[in-house]
């Protein structure tokens with residue numbers, strides 16, 4: 196197992212519980228410790244290691260490393276290349292390499308195959324290659340890994356047989372698809388579908404709000420239709436490692452093939468601009484000059500009830516407010532130790548400023564279940580609500 200993060204950890208523990216001897220490599224001590232802690236007293240054999248040469252001779256290699264965007268918004272596959280290099284050096288004949296990380300269409304048959312073949316392996320004969328993109332949904336109510344159907348695409352028949360033999364032990368349902376590219380594109384389609392619908396909901400939320408109709412009531416009503424409609428709810432914009440990132444992988448390859456999606460480009464831009472539009476609405480109420488204004492952001496993670504801050508929209512909001520010299524604080528009962536990037540912004544243990552003063556405005560950043568929504572509406576004279584979820588009242592402004 197290469198990578199013991201949000202995806203690799205549950206997969207490693209699931210494989211151990213299914214009876215495999217699992218050795219997980221991760222360069223980050225924290226990831227290794229979390230995985231070992233999560234396994235303590237659990238089923239099967241699992242160990243984390245800091246030295247990738249210890250993986251040598253493993254029969255199955257799962258690549259679960261990060262695939263972020265670089266500073267210019269382009270997919271960064273550095274970790275995938277590194278992990279494949281480790282695998283190529285440690286493989287033994289008959290081993291399976293399976294790409295689990297989200298990559299662009301063609302990554303398995305292109306990058307992965309090339310790294311293995313450059314190391315002298317004949318794919319489909321000496322070693323086997325497949326892709327099974329992850330569909331993890333982290334959070335307190337995450338479905339068990341075993342219950343989530345896995346897509347499986349392979350470079351050849353022998354690799355497919357080898358992949359099936361592995362994954363069938365681990366999950367209840369494996370959906371074999373015609374090629375690695377189908378599996379890669381399906382994964383990207385899943386998250387592109389979400390991003391486009393989130394962007395659509397963002398636009399319609401503005402329209403419904405302007406019409407004076409509560410968006411959540413509209414969505415809930417539409418969701419009673421038993422077919423042809425999937426609900427999406429208003430928010431502060433999609434964040435995290437996947438939804439804002441994966442569509443860029445698809446768009447990159449679509450553009451390279453001469454067929455970029457105009458709708459997807461607009462959805463990505465709409466999502467990127469959501470926080471700035473919310474800030475403009477806050478400024479319209481609080482005044483253009485936010486310097487010294489006491490503002491509290493309640494909830495700073497990318498989704499409710501999860502302590503993951505990666506690409507979280509509330510963090511962008513905090514940065515804008517910080518740059519505008521607001522007297523700023525944040526409160527989040529879900530976040531454990533605050534990351535260094537949040538150090539310049541004081542944390543508050545309650546819905547007040549750190550010194551106990553009442554904020555002039557509170558902004559709901561992430562609607563964690565732990566929040567008492569009514570208490571948020573009472574915590575400040577103005578409560579900005581990008582989710583349309585706070586109980587209506589004189590202080591509440593849906594943005």
Ligand SMILES: NC(=O)c1ccc[n+]([C@@H]2O[C@H](COP(=O)([O-])OP(=O)(O)OC[C@H]3O[C@@H](n4cnc5c(N)ncnc54)[C@H](O)[C@@H]3O)[C@@H](O)[C@H]2O)c1
Nearest residue numbers: 197198200201202223226260261262274277278296297329
């Ligand atoms: N988090 C999710 O909900 C989710 C869901 C579906 C798919 N994915 C995809 O799965 C992949 C992994 O995502 P994640 O959320 O687990 O990321 P993560 O950052 O939580 O974990 C990745 C781990 O890989 C380690 N790593 C980095 N380089 C490595 C290397 N060369 N060898 C071994 N380990 C290395 C990191 O230290 C980290 O612990 C990404 O492609 C992501 O898009 C994530």
